[in-house]
Amino acid sequence: MRILLVGEYSGFHNTLKEGLIQLGHEVILIGDNDFKNYPLDISVYAKTFKDNYVLNKIRQAIFRLTTIDLAQLEIAFRFFLNRKKLIGFDIVQLINEYPLHSNLYLEKKMLNYIFKNNKKTFLSSCGDDYPSVKYMLEDKFKYSVLTPCKTNPKLGHCQYTLCYATKPFKELHEFVYQNCIAVIPGDLDYAIPLQNHPKALPLIPYPINIDKNEFSPLIIKDKIIIFHGINEANYYKKGNNYFEKALEIIEEKYGDKVEITTTRSIPYATYIKLYNKAHILLDQTFSYDQGYNALEAMAKGKVVFTGAEQEFTAHYNLKERVCINALPEVESLVTELSHLIENPEEIIAISKRARAFIEKEHDYIIVANKYLEVWKKN
Known part of the structure; x- marks a missing residue:
């Protein structure tokens, strides 16, 4: 099969790709990239506006004045520059509801292009998303990453995580769910909030390359x-x-x-x-x-x-x-x-x-x- 994996920020899709290739399938991985710099076949990373010091300063100034992030526009530009490479796949899997990190309008445009030009799309529940953040806000977990935000809402991660519960992200969530066949949670932190959801499938654990991550017997000598x-x-x-x-x-x-x-x-x-x-x-x-x-x-x-x-x-x-x-x-x-x-x-x-x-x-x-x-x- 031809398989398109969309998004990467932990090594999950790279390792899944390694397993699928071992089993004889053709796999392409597209994504934005964070500081960990995971390998990608097609990168939409906004290197022009993020890696160039002067242009990055201009980008920040424009964002402060208009809330328009030129880096997010560049992501979409790079996506559509590679659009002909993103059609005709048997299977597409999104790593998350927001896999490419453009602005939400352009994110929907990119995802819609993928939905229309490939056969079947599945969604992985991995990382912050609307169902998991909503579940946290309802205090259904005895603790979560939002627990520290109750005592200090100004902590760096709080605003980022909470944005997934806003109306625009809820609309993105609904759009993605409407166009995906099913959602597959990657661990229990995402499987629990999806219990009884009609599109949720049983958890599939994250793949780990046990050949690359070799076991080293622990030896305790002194300390x-x-x-x-x-x-x-x-x-x-x-x-x-x-x-x-x-x-x-x-x-x-x-x-x-x-x-x-x-x-x-x-x-x-x-x-x-x-x-x-x-x-x-x-x-x-x-x-x-x-x-x-x-x-x-x-x-x-x-x-x-x-x-x-x-x-x-x-x-x-x-x-x-x-x-x-x-x-x-x-x-x-x-x-x-x-x-x-x-x-x-x-x-x-x-x-x-x-x-x-x-x-x-x-x-x-x-x-x-x-x-x-x-x-x-x-």
Whole structure:
């Protein structure tokens, strides 16, 4: 089959593409790109207005005066420049309701072109979208990325996340759902809000390339190495404030037994090099399930503090822990870290179970086959 994947910001579509190609299919990936610079076959990244210092300053000035973002216009220009390459696909999958990040009028124009010129379109529920943000605002999760916004609405991520609940984004959501055959959630944080939705299909786990993310057996010689990589833009969204307070206590309590590495918004290659040395990785506190960063670390055998709520263990029928459920509570984080430091054999055991879990549930070839079955059946 010819398959078009639209959008990329985590490695999800790149890894799915790798699995689909292994299974003999032709795959094209189009997207805007963020600072992680994932590979794309067709890039609509607004490099003219984002990468040129002078033009970027002009762009910002025009935006302040008119609210028109020239970079969003450039995205649409690059899309339609490549429009002839975007027709005749058997399957299209959008990574999200807002996969290309142009202004909403042009986003609809681009998506409408895709809908009209290809056979079947599916939607992945991955990243902020109208159903998940609406569910958060209704306080149906016991905690979410919007929890910090209740005490401080001015936090950087709040306005960005909340925009998905506005009327214009609701209209985009409805337009996309009308034109997609079905929506496939990528983890429980998106599957739970879609329960009982007529277009929602069962969750398909994110694909992880287990060949690239090799398992490295943990060896604890002297100190237990804890890695905490902070992206400043998502500081409160990921619960880094809880991790930092917990680490202060752990440092004071077990200074001779631990080595703590904290980084802030460093290049991805440096980040990976440092986290490869770690035994324990601190990921996020406000999720029910794991995102890409956590899953790749688990594949390598790290003990990851991330989302692993009861809904997660029930969904996968887990009897033993494959990661640590990181609650947005300093005392809980200190308790969990202390237990691991005092019982290093548990670190080794969880490491092995983490890898086995990824191989069973997230192997990119197995996951690619699941997508193919769903696409053919619906």
